[in-house]
Amino acid sequence: MPHRVTIKDYLFESRLFMRRTVVALIIAGLLFVGLIARLIYLQVVDHEHYVTLSDENRIKIQPLAPNRGLIFDRNGVILAENLPSYRLEITQELVKDMDTTLDKLSQLIRIQDIDRKRFKKLLKQTPHFKPVPLRFHLNDEEVARFAVDRHRFPGVDIVAGLTRHYPNGALAVHALGYVGRIDIRDLQRIDTSNYSGTTHIGKTGIEKTYEDKLHGKAGYSQVETNAEGRILRTLERVAPIPGENITLTIDARLQTRVEAIFNNRAGAAIVLEPQTGDILAFVSMPGYDPNLFVNGIDVKTYRDLRNNIYQPLFNRALRGQYPPGSTIKPFVGLGALEQHTVTAHDSIFCPGFYQLPRKDRKYRDWKKTGHGTMSMVSAITQSCDVYFYDLALSMGIDQLHDSLALFGFGKRTGIDISGEAPGLLPSRSWKRKTRDQPWYPGETLITGIGQGFMLTTPIQLASATATLATYGQKITPHVILSSQSGSEPPAGTVISTSQLPVNELQHWQTVIHAMQEVVHGKRGTARRTGQNASYRMAGKTGTAQVFGLKEEEKYDAETIAEKLRDHSLFIAFAPVNNPQIAVAVIIENGGSGSAVAAPMVRQIIDSWLAPELSQELTP
Amino acid sequence: MSQYIDMGRNDASRRDWQSVLHLDATLLFGLTCASVFGLFVLFSATDQSHTTLIRQLVRLGVAFATMAVIAQLRPQWLMRWTPWLYGIGLVLLLAVLIFGDTGKGAQRWLDLGFIRFQPSEMMKLVVPMMVAWFLSDKGLPPKITRILIAGLLIAIPVVLIARQPDLGTSLLIASAGFFVLFLAGLSWKLLAGLGVSAAAGAPILWHFMHSYQRQRVYTFLHPEQDPLGTGYHIIQSKIAIGSGGTFGKGWLNGTQAHLEFLPESSTDFIFAVLGEEFGLAGILLLLLIYTVIIVRSLYIATQAQDTYCRLLGGSLGLTFFIYIIVNTGMVTGLLPVVGLPLPLVSYGGTSMVTLMAGFGILMSIHTHRKLLPT
Numbered sequence A: 001m002p003h004r005v006t007i008k009d010y011l012f013e014s015r016l017f018m019r020r021t022v023v024a025l026i027i028a029g030l031l032f033v034g035l036i037a038r039l040i041y042l043q044v045v046d047h048e049h050y051v052t053l054s055d056e057n058r059i060k061i062q063p064l065a066p067n068r069g070l071i072f073d074r075n076g077v078i079l080a081e082n083l084p085s086y087r088l089e090i091t092q093e094l095v096k097d098m099d100t101t102l103d104k105l106s107q108l109i110r111i112q113d114i115d116r117k118r119f120k121k122l123l124k125q126t127p128h129f130k131p132v133p134l135r136f137h138l139n140d141e142e143v144a145r146f147a148v149d150r151h152r153f154p155g156v157d158i159v160a161g162l163t164r165h166y167p168n169g170a171l172a173v174h175a176l177g178y179v180g181r182i183d184i185r186d187l188q189r190i191d192t193s194n195y196s197g198t199t200h201i202g203k204t205g206i207e208k209t210y211e212d213k214l215h216g217k218a219g220y221s222q223v224e225t226n227a228e229g230r231i232l233r234t235l236e237r238v239a240p241i242p243g244e245n246i247t248l249t250i251d252a253r254l255q256t257r258v259e260a261i262f263n264n265r266a267g268a269a270i271v272l273e274p275q276t277g278d279i280l281a282f283v284s285m286p287g288y289d290p291n292l293f294v295n296g297i298d299v300k301t302y303r304d305l306r307n308n309i310y311q312p313l314f315n316r317a318l319r320g321q322y323p324p325g326s327t328i329k330p331f332v333g334l335g336a337l338e339q340h341t342v343t344a345h346d347s348i349f350c351p352g353f354y355q356l357p358r359k360d361r362k363y364r365d366w367k368k369t370g371h372g373t374m375s376m377v378s379a380i381t382q383s384c385d386v387y388f389y390d391l392a393l394s395m396g397i398d399q400l401h402d403s404l405a406l407f408g409f410g411k412r413t414g415i416d417i418s419g420e421a422p423g424l425l426p427s428r429s430w431k432r433k434t435r436d437q438p439w440y441p442g443e444t445l446i447t448g449i450g451q452g453f454m455l456t457t458p459i460q461l462a463s464a465t466a467t468l469a470t471y472g473q474k475i476t477p478h479v480i481l482s483s484q485s486g487s488e489p490p491a492g493t494v495i496s497t498s499q500l501p502v503n504e505l506q507h508w509q510t511v512i513h514a515m516q517e518v519v520h521g522k523r524g525t526a527r528r529t530g531q532n533a534s535y536r537m538a539g540k541t542g543t544a545q546v547f548g549l550k551e552e553e554k555y556d557a558e559t560i561a562e563k564l565r566d567h568s569l570f571i572a573f574a575p576v577n578n579p580q581i582a583v584a585v586i587i588e589n590g591g592s593g594s595a596v597a598a599p600m601v602r603q604i605i606d607s608w609l610a611p612e613l614s615q616e617l618t619p
Numbered sequence B: 001m002s003q004y005i006d007m008g009r010n011d012a013s014r015r016d017w018q019s020v021l022h023l024d025a026t027l028l029f030g031l032t033c034a035s036v037f038g039l040f041v042l043f044s045a046t047d048q049s050h051t052t053l054i055r056q057l058v059r060l061g062v063a064f065a066t067m068a069v070i071a072q073l074r075p076q077w078l079m080r081w082t083p084w085l086y087g088i089g090l091v092l093l094l095a096v097l098i099f100g101d102t103g104k105g106a107q108r109w110l111d112l113g114f115i116r117f118q119p120s121e122m123m124k125l126v127v128p129m130m131v132a133w134f135l136s137d138k139g140l141p142p143k144i145t146r147i148l149i150a151g152l153l154i155a156i157p158v159v160l161i162a163r164q165p166d167l168g169t170s171l172l173i174a175s176a177g178f179f180v181l182f183l184a185g186l187s188w189k190l191l192a193g194l195g196v197s198a199a200a201g202a203p204i205l206w207h208f209m210h211s212y213q214r215q216r217v218y219t220f221l222h223p224e225q226d227p228l229g230t231g232y233h234i235i236q237s238k239i240a241i242g243s244g245g246t247f248g249k250g251w252l253n254g255t256q257a258h259l260e261f262l263p264e265s266s267t268d269f270i271f272a273v274l275g276e277e278f279g280l281a282g283i284l285l286l287l288l289i290y291t292v293i294i295v296r297s298l299y300i301a302t303q304a305q306d307t308y309c310r311l312l313g314g315s316l317g318l319t320f321f322i323y324i325i326v327n328t329g330m331v332t333g334l335l336p337v338v339g340l341p342l343p344l345v346s347y348g349g350t351s352m353v354t355l356m357a358g359f360g361i362l363m364s365i366h367t368h369r370k371l372l373p374t
Helices: A002-045 A047-058 A098-108 A113-125 A140-152 A184-189 A205-209 A211-215 A252-262 A299-307 A325-338 A376-381 A385-406 A428-435 A441-448 A458-469 A505-520 A593-609 A611-617 B002-010 B017-021 B025-045 B050-072 B075-099 B119-136 B144-162 B167-183 B188-208 B211-221 B232-244 B270-303 B307-331 B350-367
Strands: A059-064 A078-091 A131-138 A156-165 A179-181 A200-202 A219-225 A231-238 A246-248 A267-272 A279-285 A348-350 A353-355 A362-364 A372-374 A473-475 A480-483 A497-499 A538-544 A567-574 A581-587 B101-103 B106-111
Touching: A002 A047, A002 B167, A002 B232, A002 B270, A002 B307, A047 A059, A047 B232, A059 A231, A078 A098, A078 A140, A098 A113, A098 A140, A113 A131, A131 A140, A131 A156, A140 A156, A200 A205, A200 A211, A205 A211, A252 A267, A252 A279, A252 A593, A267 A458, A267 A593, A325 A376, A325 A385, A325 A458, A325 A505, A325 A538, A325 A567, A325 A593, A348 A385, A353 A385, A362 A385, A362 A441, A376 A385, A376 A505, A385 A441, A458 A473, A458 A505, A458 A567, A458 A581, A505 A538, A538 A593, A567 A593, A581 A593, B017 B350, B025 B050, B025 B270, B025 B350, B050 B350, B075 B119, B075 B144, B075 B307, B075 B350, B119 B144, B119 B167, B119 B307, B119 B350, B144 B167, B167 B307, B232 B270, B270 B307, B270 B350, B307 B350
Parallel strands: none
Antiparallel strands: A059 A219, A078 A131, A078 A156, A179 A200, A219 A231, A246 A480, A267 A279, A267 A581, A348 A372, A353 A362, A473 A497, A538 A567, A567 A581, B101 B106
């Protein structure tokens, strides 16, 4: 019987096992189905997604930076260029003993502790097959010395790059500006993809205004990399489009000359061509070497520049706001004539001071003894303050404001260099708005002689002078002459031409005649400046008070600090009949306009107009 | 008994090469196909390394030879030795814990001077053998006390191996033992109870886990939170498989593996290389081969003539399935990363020998059958 039981059990066990096996198979089959469903999801449904991820894994985009456009002066003299700069790089995996290599290298090339430290730090963060820079800006001698011993240093390479260089140093630095490393603020205003391979960007001046043209368009190369980032091959390459070269209206010879004429005085000069608005020289002195900024200026040098009392970093031509002083008189006079407030023949008597009706305060003339009987021409020629006090009062502040505004005072000229200051042309509404005070008649008087609230920039003054010279043709002053793609200025800067209303041409001629008398007349304030000139020039002196003198106080240059001395101004254009050059010069704390600024302007115009001198200018 | 054997031997019609060599043609065919396919994938995964290819060939040779040798052993002989092998295995496991070499942060190896030996590998076969031996002694389905004893027989080596720590192997051994119990007719009520207690025990298991094991589970749940650390494996392998598409990028053309984005591409993650280069089609082909092997193994088990052989054979077939489902589940991001190779395809020695020894046992079971009188 036990045998039978065993058989029965055997059959039962066999069936049990069979059942269990089938259950196991079904479960296994279901799991396989689940797996296949997952695979279909990954490989069919989401296939595209994973292909993208796979390509992203292996394909890297490497930006190729475009070469920056060059900047030339109007005669093709190079003002900003790209020079090769050499850096020393070491590839870790090719070097057997890094310390020995560094020691041997330091016998050839100056390697400071700070270089070594930075290099060691970078080395740890970089994959062993990628080169790590050790030194930047090797000089030619170091490059040559290394080249000779190159074979002794496997894995060490000199790599050439381009770096911005300003061959003329500080020349026209306030117009040119400079490039510097891209910082966080720059990143906010640029198209980062176009700048992904670029390290430098225009920071100031033309380099900044014409950044879009100069930079060019970045290219890229598509490379296949492995997981470590080692490049295996290049799949596609789109070459960068280099930046455009641009040509400036500035004449480097004249610019050099003008800067030399300044002879270390602090101030600004704008020289422009009245017919075109082309700026021939853009001078703000003192300047500085823009090359210092290209690859990061060291802290001490920068501090010295910042703390220099003459503020070399300050762009006086563009941002310096000065009282125009007597240089405003021709414009005030012209405004009065055109508005028929006076005629050229009306005259008043100048006793050396002026008093408002029913007021005690005396407004002094610069000439204590007075000028005697003055008409429009003599008042401009001799710069009679009393005449203009009276004229301003007759015009009233509103008319004064409006006629000066026509010439662009108190408003940015729109020059294609960013950062221009607007100056200040006071008005009733301005005073109400900013000071919540009514306008007082006394303020009208001093506005009439370019003092008080009124402020102008050198570029404004030069532009107004050019407008006067061309009988009302107002052109936005500019430094761009042309670029490869044409001469259009970039967005935001418009070179516009407009014609001021001219009531009677004779009024203009009267004022210009008076300005000619300033230089060439017997009693002109700048008569010494006009001596022996081969051409006729029209000008106006200006002496701007930096601080107000009390009524009876006497100005004595000797006793007051340099910083508080008067600014010396002169505006001029020449030749009178066919103006080819207009100039505005301001010398900070220089003293009287006739003594300092006027002779400088004469030198400037001489160099531009006199043929023999222009020969001299040719390099 | 000997009479039947003689009958079998004398039956000329059955004296084909399979019974002479004690090999099974279907299994042999499936295993060979999988190995050859595996060699192609491995060649690509190792960047066309001939050295690796030759080493793998040698290993396959050793593994197939082991299978052939084991196939010659009678199941009865194996059964007789089962308790002794189990005892030796336990002693060796203890020895590993005490004297073992540390390889890759875990104690798995026993250095016998002339050979480095991994006792846990042996236990992959010995544990199901032991449970089958124990259960086949009495009628099936087993009673509760016997189930508990069987559970203990499984638990002791599993805990010892888990402490090495080698979670993958201990899980595999636990499931091999469990399959024996399941096939022996473990009642569904008990199975449900086991499921519930496993769910309840998970937090306790979590408590005993090593930090790297916890990290793996955590990574499995949130791979994208650590894309460059532990989640990297799963993300990259999904990219490899997904980008392969239906027909793959072509043999030797997989970028994920060749550009070294895919880690462990020749070992645990080789399935991703297959998916990338041969696509869904290639994967289905391999799964088909595997299915042939599994179904044939289970068929052999059902045809076995005694309980021991049936239970052992069934367990071996199902364990093979577990290998595949755990590895592919891990590579496709369905399961946490558990270090298990893809059988016959992954590069690696010891586990392949063990695996093939298991198929040797299956072949032995099938070719040593006695022809029963009707």
